[in-house]
Amino acid sequence: MNRLDPGHAWISFRSEYYLYAIIFLVFDVETIFLLPFGVSFGGLPVGAFLAMVVFLLGWWTGLVWRGGREC
DSSP: OOOOOOOOSOOOOOTHHHHHHHHHHHHHHHHHHHHHHHHTGGGOOHHHHHHHHHHHHHHHHHHHHHHHSOO
16 A cells, blocks of 8 residues: 555644633633723713723733733
């Protein structure tokens, strides 16, 4: 038979690439949630504003936590 040997399928790479991808997706989705809030900011009640403040505090905490860690 004239089949080529495909070699080993196992390669070594750093697992931090998965962490970067997951963090990118989380922050990307959170940014999508901010768009409707920004569009209708003027007509929202105070409770919606406080909910967005809590959301942004969580977002900022994650951003600072990720920025302070060494990979």
